[in-house]
Amino acid sequence: MRIIDTLRPAFVLLVALALLTGIAFPLTMTGLAQVILPDQANGSLIREQGRVVGSALIGQSFTTPRYFNGRPSAAGKGYDAGSSAASNLAPTAAALVARVDADVSRIRASGVTTPTVPADLVTTSASGLDPDLSPEAAFIQVPRVATARGLSADGVRALVTRSIDHPLLGVVGEPRVNVLLLNRQLDRLSATRVP
Amino acid sequence: MTFQGWALIALFVAATAAMARPMGTWLFALYDGRVGRLARVERGLYRVAGIDPQRDQQWAGYAAAVLAFNLVGFLFLYAILRLQYYLPLNPQGFAGMPSGLAFNTAISFVTNTNWQNYGGETTLSQFAQMIGLMVQNFLSAATGIAVAFALIRGFAQRPTPDQAASGIGNFWVDVTRITLWLLLPASIVLTIVYVALGVPQTLAAAVDATTLEGARQTIALGPVASQLSIKMLGTNGGGFFNVNSAHPFENPGAVSNLIQMLSIFAIGAGLTWTFGKAVGNTRQGWAILSAMLVLFVLGVSLLYWADAAGNPILSAHGVSAALGNMEGKEVRFGIAASALFAAVTTSASCGAVIAMHDSLMPLAGITPLANMQVGEVVIGGVGAGFYGMMLFALLAVFVAGLMVGRTPEYVGKKIEAREVKLAMFAVAALPLLILGLTALASVVPAGLAGPLAKGPHGFSEILYAFSSAVANNGSAFGGLTGNTDFYNSLLAIGMFGGRFFVILPVLAIAGSLAGKRYVPEGAGSFPTTGLLWIGLLAAIVLIVGGLTFMPSLVLGPGAEQAALVAGTTF
Numbered sequence: 001m002r003i004i005d006t007l008r009p010a011f012v013l014l015v016a017l018a019l020l021t022g023i024a025f026p027l028t029m030t031g032l033a034q035v036i037l038p039d040q041a042n043g044s045l046i047r048e049q050g051r052v053v054g055s056a057l058i059g060q061s062f063t064t065p066r067y068f069n070g071r072p073s074a075a076g077k078g079y080d081a082g083s084s085a086a087s088n089l090a091p092t093a094a095a096l097v098a099r100v101d102a103d104v105s106r107i108r109a110s111g112v113t114t115p116t117v118p119a120d121l122v123t124t125s126a127s128g129l130d131p132d133l134s135p136e137a138a139f140i141q142v143p144r145v146a147t148a149r150g151l152s153a154d155g156v157r158a159l160v161t162r163s164i165d166h167p168l169l170g171v172v173g174e175p176r177v178n179v180l181l182l183n184r185q186l187d188r189l190s191a192t193r194v195p
Numbered sequence: 196m197t198f199q200g201w202a203l204i205a206l207f208v209a210a211t212a213a214m215a216r217p218m219g220t221w222l223f224a225l226y227d228g229r230v231g232r233l234a235r236v237e238r239g240l241y242r243v244a245g246i247d248p249q250r251d252q253q254w255a256g257y258a259a260a261v262l263a264f265n266l267v268g269f270l271f272l273y274a275i276l277r278l279q280y281y282l283p284l285n286p287q288g289f290a291g292m293p294s295g296l297a298f299n300t301a302i303s304f305v306t307n308t309n310w311q312n313y314g315g316e317t318t319l320s321q322f323a324q325m326i327g328l329m330v331q332n333f334l335s336a337a338t339g340i341a342v343a344f345a346l347i348r349g350f351a352q353r354p355t356p357d358q359a360a361s362g363i364g365n366f367w368v369d370v371t372r373i374t375l376w377l378l379l380p381a382s383i384v385l386t387i388v389y390v391a392l393g394v395p396q397t398l399a400a401a402v403d404a405t406t407l408e409g410a411r412q413t414i415a416l417g418p419v420a421s422q423l424s425i426k427m428l429g430t431n432g433g434g435f436f437n438v439n440s441a442h443p444f445e446n447p448g449a450v451s452n453l454i455q456m457l458s459i460f461a462i463g464a465g466l467t468w469t470f471g472k473a474v475g476n477t478r479q480g481w482a483i484l485s486a487m488l489v490l491f492v493l494g495v496s497l498l499y500w501a502d503a504a505g506n507p508i509l510s511a512h513g514v515s516a517a518l519g520n521m522e523g524k525e526v527r528f529g530i531a532a533s534a535l536f537a538a539v540t541t542s543a544s545c546g547a548v549i550a551m552h553d554s555l556m557p558l559a560g561i562t563p564l565a566n567m568q569v570g571e572v573v574i575g576g577v578g579a580g581f582y583g584m585m586l587f588a589l590l591a592v593f594v595a596g597l598m599v600g601r602t603p604e605y606v607g608k609k610i611e612a613r614e615v616k617l618a619m620f621a622v623a624a625l626p627l628l629i630l631g632l633t634a635l636a637s638v639v640p641a642g643l644a645g646p647l648a649k650g651p652h653g654f655s656e657i658l659y660a661f662s663s664a665v666a667n668n669g670s671a672f673g674g675l676t677g678n679t680d681f682y683n684s685l686l687a688i689g690m691f692g693g694r695f696f697v698i699l700p701v702l703a704i705a706g707s708l709a710g711k712r713y714v715p716e717g718a719g720s721f722p723t724t725g726l727l728w729i730g731l732l733a734a735i736v737l738i739v740g741g742l743t744f745m746p747s748l749v750l751g752p753g754a755e756q757a758a759l760v761a762g763t764t765f
Contacts, residue, residue: 005245009367010263012244014271014334017374021333022326025379026421029386033396033420037387041396043416043444045404052404055414057393057443060406067407071526081414082401083317084438086523088553088674090652091506092755094764096522104513116515119505123514123522126441126550132526134518171202173449174529183407 046180054180055081059131062183065110065148068133068141068160070179071120072103075128087124110144132176135164149190159185196503200531204495207453207535208488211460211574215484218461219468225372226344226469237371244367251362254706257345258699260366261338265305268334273301275327276319285320286400292318299683304328306694307335307576309426309433309546309669310686312678316415316436321398328433329422333378334370336429336462339578340377341369342698343466346582349705350606351473353713361709363702377462378429385424385458392454393447394420419444427458430576432546432669440536440547441525448527452549456536459543463574466581474606478724483584486732487542490573494562495538501559503530508762520559523551534559541566544576546669553647553656553672557755560672561748564659567666569740570625570697576667582701584736586618588723589704591735595721604720607713614707617700624696625665626743632661632689633747641681647674650765651758655751660686665693 033041044056054060061079062069073079074087089096103122118137138160146153163182167173224230230237234248241248252260275282276297280290292300296312303310309332315324345363352361390396395416404412419435423445426433436442446452464484471480505516519530528536533550540547541563552563566573572584588605593615596603603610636642636657645660646653659672664686671677677686722728758765 006259006263007267009244009246010260010267013240013246013264013367013371014267014330016240016244017334017371018271018326018330021374021379021425022330025382026325026329026418029383029390029421030396030398030418032387033390037390040390040393041420042399043395043397043402043414044393044447045402052402054404054406054412055444057447058412058414059443060404060408060412061410062408064408079412081412083314083415084436084442085314086438086441086551086554086673088551088647088672089522090553090648090655090674090755090765091520091522091556092508092650092652092758092764093648097508097512097764100509100514101512108513116510116513119509119514119516119518119521120524120526122509123524126523126525126548127436127438127443129438129443130525130527131443134526136515136517167199168450171199171206172453174527174532176526180407187407 046184056178056181057131059129060180062179065144067183067186068138068145068179070133071130072099072122072124073128074124079129081129084127084129086126086128112140114140131178131180133179135160135175135177138177138182145186149186151189155189156186159189196499197531200499200503203531204499204535207456208492210457211464212484212488214457214461215464215468218465219472219480221377222462222465222469223472225376226347226473228368230372230376233376237375240371246367248365248368250365252365254363254702254709257363257366258702261342261698261702264334264366264370265338268331269301269305272304272327272331273297275323276300279320279323282320282322284322284398287320289318289320295680295683296678299687302687302690303669304331304431304433305335306667306690307339307429307431307544307579308664308667308690309431310664310671310690311433311669312683314437315434316417321400321417324422324435325418329425332422332425332429332431332433333374336378336425336431336577337370337373339576340373340462340466341366341578342701343578343581344369346585346701346705347470347473349708350470350608352709354710356712363705363709378425381428382421382424385428385454386420388454389420389423389451392451394423394451395444396420416444426547427455427545428461430459430463430543430545432540434547441549441551446549449532452528452532452536455547456539459539459545460574462577463543463580466578470581476606476724479606482724482729483588486729487573487584489729489733490736491538491542494542494566494573495535498538498559498562499531499534501556502534504556506556508759508764511762520554520556523554525549537563538566540670541668542571542573542575544571544579544667544669546663548670551673552659552670553674557752557759560655561752563670564662564748564752565741565744567662567668568626568629568744569736570622571666571668572736572740579667579697583697586621586701587736587740588732589614589618590622590739591732592721592723594735595731599721601719604714605723607715608708608711609714614704617704617707621697621700622739625693628665628689628692629661630743630747632665632685633658636661636685641679645675645677645679645682647676648765651751651754652765655755658747658751661689664689667693
């Protein structure tokens with residue numbers, strides 16, 4: 001058996017299959033997706049008066065008391081959607097405990113008096129772009145947000161309750177609240193209540 | 196732990212078992228060459244490539260074809276990574292990859308490992324992602340399935356006494372058919388499903404947004420869905436984005452997550468059925484799948500239990516334990532789905548992640564480590580999991596044969612010294628590589644510079660890296676800084692050895708078995724379909740495959756657990 005007898009099929013098959021799977025496949029899929037599902041194919045973007053304000057799937061940084069704050073983020077300087085990243089800290093890392101301690105104190109200082117703080121609110125997500133909060137982590141922020149906006153706590157709490165996504169068939173998924181969508185609703189609620 | 200979490204795990208295991216037969220039937224048609232009119236489409240390609248599709252290769256010829264195809268693929272990918280700056284579709288103007296990183300990455304994708312020492316969205320052009328990495332996502336997967344086909348043929352051949360030698364199929368034909376008629380059509384369907392669920396598919400690299408608080412946010416985009424579909428189906432696992440399937444664009448919700456997990460297991464589960472069908476008794480296939488699922492349930496239960504309890508050190512600082520250990524987890528997945536995914540991705544040689552394994556609780560981290568260390572034979576990588584499990588099956592019938600004092604046989608073939616030696620070579624290569632490389636990295640300064648964590652967890656990070664590389668998994672305890680000359684080289688050696696030191700003995704076994712006469716099952720044969728066999732096989736995997744690693748697991752996760760209980764931090 002000559003070497004060329006083995007290398008020729010290897011080379012020809014590689015080129016042919018590369019053209020098919022590496023060029024024809026993704027480009028055809030892109031064309032098709034852009035035609036039949038343009039909204040999702042382009043990143044589920046949210047536009048406000050023509051301007052892109054974010055993606056419904058990607059978390060963004062909220063730091064003011066007027067908004068529900070998301071989880072801490074390890075992506076860049078926080079929610080850098082061009083550079084996803086996690087903390088990769090071990091459960092026994094001193095750096096993890098120090099960071100969580102600081103966040104717990106900050107949350108306590110904002111007026112939260114429950115005995116414990118929901119875990120998602122003081123831990124970084126896997127992507128650094130987690131768009132969601134657990135319902136508990138949203139509810140705990142209701143008094144602060146309502147005070148900062150001069151809204152009734154009951155009204156804001158009802159808004160959170162309406163915003164909860166429930167698991168499919170009660171099994172697939174976790175109860176969650178999309179923070180960006182919730183905060184947009186919140187802005188609308190404030191806008192309709194302007195004196 | 197919640198009822199809902201266990202229900203999800205039960206649902207997943209049931210769905211995996213349910214997929215085996217339909218997927219196995221499809222695979223059997225490809226295995227058997229029953230592709231009907233589709234064969235006409237292949238003909239032109241075979242002519243240009245100089246392939247005679249009727250020719251049956253001996254095992255050495257098959258192995259040479261595997262090596263040649265992988266070598267050419269490696270050179271092609273390496274060139275693209277190095278030259279991406281000069282190639283089209285590079286809107287961000289990324290520079291070529293440095294040589295060490297490109298070497299590591301090319302080996303990584305050719306061996307179906309997809310270990311990533313780079314961040315996708317910050318390093319690679321669309322061109323490199325598509326025609327570089329994605330092509331190997333298809334071809335390395337097809338290679339694994341082809342080798343599994345070859346081994347199945349070894350068992351299934353029924354040579355007549357006057358036949359000179361039996362072949363084990365034609366690698367070129369296998370790879371072509373698997374790519375054209377399984378991986379590609381399935382990926383097309385999955386791509387559309389993923390886009391519908393929110394995964395982007397565009398040639399735009401990024402879009403700028405102004406957030407509600409007025410800050411600027413650059414959102415990376417790309418042809419994510421097409422890469423995602425094959426990344427899961429082919430158990431490749433190389434993410435489009437740095438954080439892989441934890442990225443909301445690479446896995447928008449619980450439904451896309453369930454589909455991803457099922458597609459990781461689909462082909463691996465199907466191959467067990469194909470095997471049973473090929474050897475004329477589908478119960479043989481079900482027995483293999485059952486042993487795999489027993490081991491899977493053991494692993495996922497440990498992982499879920501350990502991670503759902505939360506981190507006691509954080510609980511002592513006022514953090515609620517109700518949600519479990521949420522560091523490095525996404526809210527939309529929670530602990531149950533994250534634990535399930537972590538077990539799935541390391542049982543198979545996928546390596547995609549939705550939660551950061553580095554931040555798992557110490558005992559939870561044992562499951563991914565052990566899954567990889569036994570060689571990913573629990574469903575396993577496409578093809579690789581099946582042929583890996585067959586090695587253990589040979590050892591199991593050998594052990595059973597020793598116990599009852601007769602020549603072992605399996606699905607109608609006598610298992611003799613040559614097969615057992617070859618199987619033992621492959622089974623011993625993995626721990627030698629994993630533990631040898633880990634030991635080296637744990638004593639030299641260049642190795643010790645890698646881990647992010649101090650204390651026992653730092654050792655776990657090194658152990659995980661080499662377990663992952665040698666098992667061709669590709670997931671990581673991500674704290675390890677792997678993009679150094681030291682780790683790029685050693686991990687590449689591990690990935691290469693872990694792939695080909697198994698493939699070559701497997702093909703040699705296939706060749707040896709193919710020439711053996713069929714021995715019908717007799718009254719004295721050890722039955723390889725019942726509960727006794729399933730238990731024996733699972734035990735052999737744990738004892739032969741797993742026990743070797745016990746000391747290393749005690750030094751890493753074990754010591755860290757002791758520290759955790761004592762409240763010690765590092």
